Amino acid sequence: MDVARTRLSLVIPEELARLLQEEIISGRLAPTTRLTEEEVAQTYGVSRSPVREALRLLERDGLVLKAPRRGIWVAPMTLKDFDEVYACRIPLEALAAAEAAAATDVALKDELPAILAAMRAAHGDGDVQRFFDADVRGSTVIYRLCGNITLRRLLAGLEKQALRYRYFIYARAPGAVRLSVEGTATIYAAILAGDAPRAKAETEALIGAIWRDIRPAMAAEIPAE
Amino acid sequence: MDVARTRLSLVIPEELARLLQEEIISGRLAPTTRLTEEEVAQTYGVSRSPVREALRLLERDGLVLKAPRRGIWVAPMTLKDFDEVYACRIPLEALAAAEAAAATDVALKDELPAILAAMRAAHGDGDVQRFFDADVRGSTVIYRLCGNITLRRLLAGLEKQALRYRYFIYARAPGAVRLSVEGTATIYAAILAGDAPRAKAETEALIGAIWRDIRPAMAAEIPAE
DNA sequence: CTACTCCATACTGTATACAATGTTCAGCGT
DNA sequence: ACGCTGAACATTGTATACAGTATGGAGTAG
Known part of the structure; x- marks a missing residue:
């Protein structure tokens, strides 16, 4: 998607993390939603490499939870x-x-x-x-x-x-x-x-x-x- | 390197981060040392993908500093x-x-x-x-x-x-x-x-x-x- | 009908190939 | 001698291909 690529032009993982972060904070991405790397990648028109980095950043900030080999979910609100x-x-x-x-x-x-x-x-x-x-x-x-x-x-x-x-x-x-x-x-x-x-x-x-x-x-x- | 691969067998980025972290904390990797992904990858016998993730983890923990497109250094001690x-x-x-x-x-x-x-x-x-x-x-x-x-x-x-x-x-x-x-x-x-x-x-x-x-x-x- | 096994599938993890950018240094001009 | 330009190089960033594992459902036995 060209619009996404333009917005992501500077440093893709950071920009991507910022966009996803807004989705999560605003609740448009609901708690416990499963995030698959491929799906995020296609949504924003990039490959899985920067997506993986973006998700690591979100994990650092406590917005998503990650289980090895099992996947990533939007952190539940409790x-x-x-x-x-x-x-x-x-x-x-x-x-x-x-x-x-x-x-x-x-x-x-x-x-x-x-x-x-x-x-x-x-x-x-x-x-x-x-x-x-x-x-x-x-x-x-x-x-x-x-x-x-x-x-x-x-x-x-x-x-x-x-x-x-x-x-x-x-x-x-x-x-x-x-x-x-x-x-x-x-x-x-x-x-x-x-x-x-x-x-x-x-x-x-x-x-x-x-x-x-x-x-x-x-x-x-x-x-x- | 087989020894390294064995020690890294579980989850490579986390294990790798732990090893590098020990090097940094102990001072064997001196402050401001430049870390290139390829060099770390060859040292531990893995590819750059897990190395990149490990370095993101170290960045999160404040042990290395990262500048986009410029590289990564062991954080200075000040x-x-x-x-x-x-x-x-x-x-x-x-x-x-x-x-x-x-x-x-x-x-x-x-x-x-x-x-x-x-x-x-x-x-x-x-x-x-x-x-x-x-x-x-x-x-x-x-x-x-x-x-x-x-x-x-x-x-x-x-x-x-x-x-x-x-x-x-x-x-x-x-x-x-x-x-x-x-x-x-x-x-x-x-x-x-x-x-x-x-x-x-x-x-x-x-x-x-x-x-x-x-x-x-x-x-x-x-x-x- | 239930529970268990096994296989197909989907996804993550890793490796490698390619693209783009920053750095360095030789060569030139001033 | 000094500064500037540009091209080669080194290194990071991204894309893609491949490997390995967890999951879910079909099929079968109890």
Whole structure:
């Protein structure tokens, strides 16, 4: 398919992983769906070689599960997995926020207000997709600010799993977005003020609050494990 | 090479990654060494396909760096990277220890004393390699105890980077091993007692102490970045 | 009707061939 | 002498062919 080839032109495995990742996070590729290399390859008009690499990348990010000689499936969404992701996010995102607050890259910090505005606007319009795009951009800015490449690597692997659950809930209960928007505003303020301990504490508080807030709805919609 | 093929018989990329990982952690493959796929393939008597997958795995674990179309290098050891790894280890290892303390798998917990004994014995003999083998086994037991698969995935990627620095220092200043042995004893005691908060606090204390303890020697031996 | 065996099939894993790109160094011009 | 250009080379990226294994269903025995 020529359209796919064009979009994949730079580095096929990474681009392919990004496309598949969007499918999985948005739920268009349902949990436990079987992915065969040949089918993915034909869908995107490439051979199995880059597909295999893309699937390894998705495995690294926890979006697919792989069993040797048996195949690959979209990772199931379970309450256990949800809890695990949030338990790990709290300390890691807090660490990232603290380092971001201590950073000196003013130009990068100045992007945060615009991102917050975009989140608010999307929230006002009830546009979940746009809210997510802004949210992801905000995370990216914080990761770049903190400059800890190792932490960035770890968070990249968590963020995608987390977004999957957040997308799932927000698409069903858009009201839950408000909690995220307001908490994000508080965190950005702390980062802009250069207050690392407060950025850390506010991040721990927000992620913990979101966790508690959406967990009951999650428990009603997905299996325990 | 037949010997290599035999050792690689199960799942070649994973086995290959494990062998290369040992080479890197032990320093036999020096930082910034260029790795060409063909050369690795010939060394182990396999084709480039599994080699490429193995190198992706090592990239995931932060042991090699990859630039598209340009090649792969053993990741450099720098003070910045060292600091990053330890900053991330503190909250993640502490979380793992806390969950391990709360676990109920008595059979698995009972393995800890033997592992501690092995660490002490290796320390007594000044055998760095054996100390590390025991240390890694201990980490594995804790990860299995805590049952948080997501956390396990994140730590697996950190542990290898961390071991590289620890191996580096211990091989030069074996006395630093004592700190690790005694701290580990305290943590294991907390886990066996089912005291999650103490396991968490002791782990934070130990990793922070090791960090501070070996950092000056590290600063003298490796570049800042 | 059930359970077990065996075979066909589909898919993953590995090897190899081919394409494309980055690097290096000789040769030329300034 | 120095810098630039370009072509040969080395190496990665992709496609395809082949090998080996897990799965599912037909067929048969109990």
